[in-house]
Amino acid sequence: MYHFIVNPNARSGLGKSTWNLIEKELIRREVDYQAYETKYQKHATKIARKITETDGIHQLVVLGGDGTINEVINGIYDLDKVCLGYIPIGSSNDFARGFHLPKEPLEALGYILDTPSYAFMDVGYITYKENKKRRFAVSAGIGFDAAVCHEVVVSRLKKFFNKLGLGKLAYTGVAFSQIIKSRPTTMTITVDGIRHRYENVLFATVMNHPYEGGGFKFCPKADSTDGELDVIIAANISKLRFLTLLPLAFKGYHTFAKGIYLLKGKTVEIVSDCPLPVHTDGEPIFLQRELFATLEPKKLKVAQNK
Known part of the structure; x- marks a missing residue:
């Protein structure tokens, strides 16, 4: 059945x-x-x-x-x-x-x-404050991309563009708004035990699939069957420069730009100097400083189109 x-x-x-x-x-x-x-x-x-x-x-x-x-x-x-x-x-x-x-x-x-x-x-999952756990299929992020997801949930733009069959434009519109409001911070990101520290971080996102936010190909090489997570970090990059890169992200061309960092591994720990919005597959988790991401030991069988 x-x-x-x-x-x-x-x-x-x-x-x-x-x-x-x-x-x-x-x-x-x-x-x-x-x-x-x-x-x-x-x-x-x-x-x-x-x-x-x-x-x-x-x-x-x-x-x-x-x-x-x-x-x-x-x-x-x-x-x-x-x-x-x-x-x-x-x-x-x-x-x-x-x-x-x-x-x-x-x-x-x-x-x-x-x-x-x-x-x-x-199947990825994050643990955060008081050992709370939440799975994700596509991605989990902290910072700018999570703030976009939070606003899209309540935005009238989403309903308007959905009626026109242009839902992903809601994400684009909100993204331009949120980048102006965002406040970059310092993050320590540890992947498979190797510690990285980044200044002026706009966001860090753990990806299981290549796409996020309505078609942004943030991690072009992400493979949801390879047993690893991909991580994208935008740091030490001006807001204006980042805005010019966003359209390129639909094709994955942003990854060659200075200020875009890509990592890959089985475990990812993110510690932010200040609390920021968090999301899993676009679903909001409000204001966290720390999160840990990894994969469930079992996989999920999914019908696909080769």
Whole structure:
């Protein structure tokens, strides 16, 4: 049986109409399924936990955005016993980009139902204040990129651009606003025991996929199946210079610029001189000074498009 976890409010209500389309196709194909609609924040986590804490292999299909994916993976009881499918209808859809999934819902459904190819994805997690833990599929960041995610969550721009089918422009617009407000700080970043210290840091982001923030290819060589995390740091770079690099980041060309640093490893510890916003897959975690990131020992089986 397929368990569909549906965010009806994804992309300003597109989730509901998309699910109606998907359900008609499931009925036509006589697919055995059960659907669950999320009703509030972190509801998807509770739904995923209830489904996966029972015995057997579970076929989960997420209909929503990266935030819904994040909630679902945080609810999975045993990563070994889940096959995950994804029909992307969010604003950023960076998870879908990482697996080359089609934007068209019925086409995406086809990759799940019709002899799919699978990837065994690393699942990252961070621990922060008082040993709190949160998994991430795409990325976890502190500083500027997290501040953008925080503002996008409440921004009217997101709803406006979603209605036009241009959701990622909300991230671009907020990014220009946040870079003006941001206050660079000093960070100590330790990767696999090797300590690095950076002055005037705008942000540090731990990446499991190449993309973040609606298509910014921050870590072009990130591979969610290689057993390691990639880290990007923007430091000792003027705000004006960084703004000129942002458009280049859509293609990954920013990585050659002075002030952009890339690291790679299995464990990442970040210590900031002052508290900053944090996010996991765009979901806000407010004002932290320290976080530790690594990978779960088990991988997650994900339907992909080769």
